[in-house]
Amino acid sequence: MMDCKQYRAALLAEPAVVSADMRAHADSCTDCAKFTQRVAAFEGRLAQAVRLPLPARPPRWYAFAASLVAAVGVAGLLWLAVPRASLAGDVVTHMAGEPDAWRATTTAVSPAALEAVTRDAHMHLTATTAGMVSYASSCPFRGHQVPHLVVQDRSGPVTVMVLVHESAQVADNFDEQGYRGEILPMPGHGAIAVLTRNQNLDAAALDRIAMQVREAIRWTN
Amino acid sequence: MEVDLTMRSRTGEKQRHARFQALCQSLRPDLLRFALWLARDRSLAEDVVQEALLRAWKAEDALQEEKAAKSWLLTIIRREYARTFERKRLPTVDLDELVASEEPALAGGEDPNLAELRSAIYRLPAEYREPLVLQVLMGFTTAEIGQQLGLTTAAVLTRLFRARRQLRSLCGEDVSQDPDDDGL
Numbered sequence: 501m502m503d504c505k506q507y508r509a510a511l512l513a514e515p516a517v518v519s520a521d522m523r524a525h526a527d528s529c530t531d532c533a534k535f536t537q538r539v540a541a542f543e544g545r546l547a548q549a550v551r552l553p554l555p556a557r558p559p560r561w562y563a564f565a566a567s568l569v570a571a572v573g574v575a576g577l578l579w580l581a582v583p584r585a586s587l588a589g590d591v592v593t594h595m596a597g598e599p600d601a602w603r604a605t606t607t608a609v610s611p612a613a614l615e616a617v618t619r620d621a622h623m624h625l626t627a628t629t630a631g632m633v634s635y636a637s638s639c640p641f642r643g644h645q646v647p648h649l650v651v652q653d654r655s656g657p658v659t660v661m662v663l664v665h666e667s668a669q670v671a672d673n674f675d676e677q678g679y680r681g682e683i684l685p686m687p688g689h690g691a692i693a694v695l696t697r698n699q700n701l702d703a704a705a706l707d708r709i710a711m712q713v714r715e716a717i718r719w720t721n
Numbered sequence: 722m723e724v725d726l727t728m729r730s731r732t733g734e735k736q737r738h739a740r741f742q743a744l745c746q747s748l749r750p751d752l753l754r755f756a757l758w759l760a761r762d763r764s765l766a767e768d769v770v771q772e773a774l775l776r777a778w779k780a781e782d783a784l785q786e787e788k789a790a791k792s793w794l795l796t797i798i799r800r801e802y803a804r805t806f807e808r809k810r811l812p813t814v815d816l817d818e819l820v821a822s823e824e825p826a827l828a829g830g831e832d833p834n835l836a837e838l839r840s841a842i843y844r845l846p847a848e849y850r851e852p853l854v855l856q857v858l859m860g861f862t863t864a865e866i867g868q869q870l871g872l873t874t875a876a877v878l879t880r881l882f883r884a885r886r887q888l889r890s891l892c893g894e895d896v897s898q899d900p901d902d903d904g905l
Contacts, residue, residue, distance in 0.1 A: 504900075505900040505901075506900075508898070508899060508900045509882055509900045512881070512882045512885045512886060512899065512900075513863075513878040513879075513881040513882040513885075514856075514863060514878070514881065515885075517863075531898070535898060538894070538895075539885075542885075542889060542892075542894060543857075545834060545835065545838055546838065546857055546888070547857055548835060549835050549838040549839050549842060550754065550758070550842065550854055550857045550858040551754060551858065552754045552757055552758070552839070554750055554753060554754070670735045670738040670739055670742070671738075685742055685778075687742065687745045687746070687749070687771075687774035687775065687777075687778055688745070688746065688749050688770070688771065688774060689771070714775070715775065717771075718764075718767075718768055718771070719767050719768070719771060720764060720767075
């Protein structure tokens with residue numbers, strides 16, 4: 501038969517696990533029954549306390565998309581392809597309106613200008629990891645200001661848009677209106693779009709650049 | 722026929738990626754909370770979780786069963802956090818300053834007791850805080866905590882017991898009737 505000391509030690513280690521021995525002891529010991537009530541009340545507060553409030557994040561389409569996928573299964577997944585395709589289209593349309601961004605140059609944007617653009621998006625870009633950034637602008641895109649960067653890769657200028665407000669479930673390649681690119685999911689932070697006008701750049705190179713940029717991003721909120 | 726098989730295979734792969742992505746999204750809030758309790762620093766925790774999810778995304782094929790995902794991701798987070806210390810020696814911090822700087826995160830809305838309890842959890846030694854958070858936040862069993870931390874079941878039980886005893890004491894609970902370790 502368990503004594504009070506053993507009962508209380510076991511309860512404090514695993515309050516949610518009550519063995520038959522423990523139940524028998526609590527049924528026959530008034531003090532330990534009261535002790536159990538106090539521990540249970542404390543445990544309720546503890547369960548609440550460990551769930552730290554998280555910073556408010558921009559609303560994300562994927563939360564809706566994910567619940568839809570759960571609800572309608574495979575049909576839902578096919579439906580998800582539609583917004584991805586139009587996202588690529590919107591990115592291409594945006595690029596076409598910024599011809600200056602495509603200049604091949606050896607001049608890097610100033611760290612202050614880069615910082616200003618990325619700070620607004622609650623991120624920091626480690627420029628040396630990302631490659632030389634020759635253009636940085638905060639651009640309106642689908643109702644949000646998003647960082648639009650140009651990284652000078654050895655294959656030529658590559659444009660990167662950081663799309664924290666968008667959703668991408670899987671990596672997606674596209675080839676539209678003379679632009680080739682990839683939309684790459686960033687777990688927990690939307691997606692990035694990487695584009696080039698260099699038709700000789702293969703998918704592996706695009707993927708390499710996208711991963712390089714993605715790994716250079718640090719979130720500050 | 723060959724084209725059809727290739728398309729099916731690509732569709733299957735996309736569906737698998739989508740499931741994995743959705744899984745990561747659903748687990749991310751608690752993974753971030755765990756990292757916050759571990760690192761006691763918001764930006765460091767964000768970095769650790771981001772790096773860990775990137776690593777997980779690259780090594781997705783290593784995950785054999787979805788039900789093992791939480792444990793697998795936690796292992797990656799703990800390793801990533803350890804790597805942070807390998808890369809650079811983080812400065813030691815004053816606990817009072819740390820608690821003050823994390824005030825908004827610790828705040829319990831209308832309940833001041835909740836804020837006090839969160840401060841107390843922060844003040845627990847890491848060796849007690851981590852198994853406690855794994856148990857209460859992540860819902861791990863004693864055996865699973867042992868596996869995660871490389872401890873025997875008995876060692877985990879001792880740490881959990883000590884964690885709660887210290888926590889109750891820090892929160893002004895009556896601990897006069899609490900037993901010593903040898904009760905375990």
